[in-house]
Amino acid sequence: MYVIREAVAAFRRAPVLMGLSAGMVGLALFVVGLFSLATYNLQVALSAMEERVEVVVYLRDDARQTEIDTLLVELAAFPEVSRVNYVSKRDALERAQRELPEFGQLFIESEVNPLPQSLEVELRPGNRTPDVVDRVAGAASNYPFVEDALYGEEWVDRLFALRRIGFASTAVLGVAFAMVAALIIGTALRIAILARRDEIYIMRLVGARDSFIRRPFLLEGALAGLAGGVLAVGLTYGTYRGVSTYLFDVEWIPEGWIGIGLLTGALFGAMSSAAAIRRHLKEV
Amino acid sequence: MIKLTHVSKEYPKRGHALRDVSFQLGKGEFAFLTGHSGSGKSTTMRLIHMADRPSDGEVRVSGFSSARLTKRDLWKMRRRVGMVFQDFRLLPGRTALENVSFALEVTGTPKKAIQTRAGRLLTQVGLGTKSGALVEELSGGERQRVAIARALVNDPYVLLADEPTGNLDDRATRGIMELFWDLNAKGMAVLMATHDLELIRRYPQVRLFELDQGQLVLDSGATDSEPA
Numbered sequence: 080m081y082v083i084r085e086a087v088a089a090f091r092r093a094p095v096l097m098g099l100s101a102g103m104v105g106l107a108l109f110v111v112g113l114f115s116l117a118t119y120n121l122q123v124a125l126s127a128m129e130e131r132v133e134v135v136v137y138l139r140d141d142a143r144q145t146e147i148d149t150l151l152v153e154l155a156a157f158p159e160v161s162r163v164n165y166v167s168k169r170d171a172l173e174r175a176q177r178e179l180p181e182f183g184q185l186f187i188e189s190e191v192n193p194l195p196q197s198l199e200v201e202l203r204p205g206n207r208t209p210d211v212v213d214r215v216a217g218a219a220s221n222y223p224f225v226e227d228a229l230y231g232e233e234w235v236d237r238l239f240a241l242r243r244i245g246f247a248s249t250a251v252l253g254v255a256f257a258m259v260a261a262l263i264i265g266t267a268l269r270i271a272i273l274a275r276r277d278e279i280y281i282m283r284l285v286g287a288r289d290s291f292i293r294r295p296f297l298l299e300g301a302l303a304g305l306a307g308g309v310l311a312v313g314l315t316y317g318t319y320r321g322v323s324t325y326l327f328d329v330e331w332i333p334e335g336w337i338g339i340g341l342l343t344g345a346l347f348g349a350m351s352s353a354a355a356i357r358r359h360l361k362e363v
Numbered sequence: 364m365i366k367l368t369h370v371s372k373e374y375p376k377r378g379h380a381l382r383d384v385s386f387q388l389g390k391g392e393f394a395f396l397t398g399h400s401g402s403g404k405s406t407t408m409r410l411i412h413m414a415d416r417p418s419d420g421e422v423r424v425s426g427f428s429s430a431r432l433t434k435r436d437l438w439k440m441r442r443r444v445g446m447v448f449q450d451f452r453l454l455p456g457r458t459a460l461e462n463v464s465f466a467l468e469v470t471g472t473p474k475k476a477i478q479t480r481a482g483r484l485l486t487q488v489g490l491g492t493k494s495g496a497l498v499e500e501l502s503g504g505e506r507q508r509v510a511i512a513r514a515l516v517n518d519p520y521v522l523l524a525d526e527p528t529g530n531l532d533d534r535a536t537r538g539i540m541e542l543f544w545d546l547n548a549k550g551m552a553v554l555m556a557t558h559d560l561e562l563i564r565r566y567p568q569v570r571l572f573e574l575d576q577g578q579l580v581l582d583s584g585a586t587d588s589e590p591a
Contacts, residue, residue: 281465285469
């Protein structure tokens with residue numbers, strides 16, 4: 080009870096200082112929030128591109144149905160493969176007429192259907208990697224009635240290079256932003272604790288236990304961190320709305336991320352307070 | 364009660380603040396600790412209060428030894444030793460009652476008993492009628508009384524006073540000294556650091572320890588035998 084009362088009293092006694100601390104924490108976490116928003120949208124964009132990764136096995140016109148079925152079963156047996164679709168010459172033509180209207184007349188006037196029959200191999204999420212598509216395409220190419228097995232090798236390689244760069248920069252920048260945020264939060268709360276060093280001094284003087292002294296400050300730090308976290312979520316949401324309305328469509332970060340962010344804010348706050356209070360506890 | 368045995372204190376930049384100091388103060392004794400500025404008075408008080416540890420030797424206070432007391436258990440020793448300072452060290456913006464109540468609360472006094480006990484302590488130091496006054500509204504002497512009331516929250520065996528009258532006029536000084544005598548008469552040992560020779564001369568019956576350049580040069584009540 081004392082712990083809660085003292086932590087709340089700290090906000091009441093020095094509202095400006097505690098407000099500034101929460102504000103600094105909020106701004107520090109806002110940077111992390113913006114970074115999360117950018118990271119999440121980059122992830123969404125890369126996932127959307129990744130979903131388009133598939134292997135298309137073009138079949139010779141003279142391939143027999145039993146041969147095609149055998150290949151279809153073999154490809155479907157790959158654990159990484161989620162589905163194999165057979166596309167007949169007729170289906171291919173209809174799709175071309177539908178999706179490429181500028182060549183529509185050409186397809187109608189042609190007496191022979193120039194498009195080959197094919198098998199479209201869809202891969203499970205997480206398996207759309209260069210080595211998997213290469214392996215699946217390689218297996219299909221072994222059959223003599225297979226004309227070609229394509230998956231846009233260069234495009235897939237570039238996509239995964241981009242993904243690696245994205246992951247590395249996310250990790251490095253994420254750690255850097257988190258460290259900057261931790262430093263700012265630590266400084267803000269240290270200032271707040273410095274303002275109450277007289278109380279700490281007196282508590283030590285009269286024989287309060289260290290754990291008793293520490294607790295309200297930990298809660299105070301956690302509350303400041305949480306308040307800053309809420310502020311950061313608000314600012315990030317405002318930015319998201321602004322960008323979505325006036326610039327381009329972006330997706331809002333998952334609620335789980337927000338929860339983690341708020342908890343991290345509270346945890347950073349408590350940890351920073353613990354570090355700052357430890358120094359004061361040594362003084363008397 | 365308080366026993367210093369061959370205590371030395373050396374600081375990395377300042378050098379020796381105390382050199383081989385030994386003395387003891389028994390239960391219910393009253394003593395002055397005097398000396399010029401820089402003689403080691405405050406260092407001695409800090410060591411007795413275990414705010415610092417000796418570089419050499421041992422400080423024993425109310426059964427606690429500087430050689431064995433861990434930082435974790437420091438609070439136990441602090442509850443047996445009250446301390447007041449020249450600058451009072453009260454919480455600004457709070458009343459006399461709130462200052463004393465704060466000390467009671469953080470040392471685990473039940474909530475219901477805090478107000479009554481804080482009021483009683485302020486009455487004991489002669490401030491019963493001013494318990495609701497902010498510390499900024501009190502005179503120097505009254506502030507020191509609040510600080511003394513705060514130092515008494517744990518019913519300590521020893522009261523350490525580091526230049527408690529340094530900021531007070533003569534009248535307030537007399538009042539504080541009378542208060543110390545009252546406490547001492549009830550069995551509390553009092554060790555008061557002061558450089559006020561006039562004050563010391565006024566109380567010739569009080570035992571006197573004098574420090575000079577970190578060494579004990581006078582113990583008016585010392586026996587021939589060295590403290591064990």
